[in-house]
């Protein structure tokens with residue numbers, strides 16, 4: 184069976200409205216004086232607004248169902264887009280969703296935290312460093328009570344989740360072919376790595392010749408951290424390939440990750456993000472969020488300014504969907 188057929192034969196629950204629009208950013212392109220800019224609107228995947236986690240959840244929730252799960256457990260930050268989309272997916276599938284949020288409640292519930300509540304998720308507050316352990320502990324407790332929990336890793340970033348972005352790369356390739364469009368560089372935010380692993384594998388399978396440039400939101404280079412992020416991405420891509428019957432060693436993948444825009448850390452808004460958010464909003468009427476897409480888009484603008492992305496090229500920004508967090512950051516964004 185061809186890989187593409189295998190991918191379509193994998194268990195998947197349709198949760199996303201796809202294909203998501205691929206749109207030209209003409210006014211932005213004119214304002215910058217190049218490169219030619221495009222946007223892939225995964226903010227419009229349509230599950231409790233949208234975002235990149237919905238594509239992963241199509242495969243993860245199918246796996247949960249196949250294993251007879253009656254509830255799901257996942258974790259993230261208080262403004263996690265992944266938790267919001269998981270809560271919505273669980274609601275659609277009539278499953279209880281437990282979200283473990285790193286931190287503690289402060290003030291009224293805003294942004295994704297409010298949406299988690301509205302979507303019926305049970306919120307548990309834990310120490311950020313203990314989220315993984317706490318998920319396993321909660322799973323044991325629920326099992327002891329007769330439930331069948333399914334644990335989804337942070338960001339949905341394992342081999343099964345990554346299949347969502349393998350499929351997305353097939354989708355993009357088809358759109359590019361129809362429009363007879365050439366893209367030199369695809370820029371996107373990376374954090375738990377599943378999106379990047381899936382895109383890299385997908386690019387290899389469809390023969391995408393351009394560059395996949397990930398802007399790290401919070402991960403350090405492998406030689407500066409005990410958590411080997413790039414290695415984790417290569418491993419995830421290799422495991423995802425194996426699910427599709429392809430044997431590709433981790434070392435054959437070369438993730439390209441830019442670490443220049445970490446600022447003062449995860450969720451800490453500097454100057455980069457508000458300027459980027461305003462520019463895209465005021466040229467194109469498109470909203471991006473302060474934590475992921477604002478940082479990645481701001482990084483892209485700076486790389487264009489430096490000439491690292493050339494102005495005679497064509498660049499696609501992959502919108503991964505986090506504008507639901509804007510209100511929670513009004514202190515950083517309001518004028």
Ligand SMILES: *Cc1c(COP(=O)(O)O)cnc(C)c1O
Nearest residue numbers: 264374375376377378475503505
């Ligand atoms: C989770 C997330 C990302 C990063 O995707 P990973 O697969 O975790 O690397 C990027 N953008 C947004 C809006 C996200 O919520």
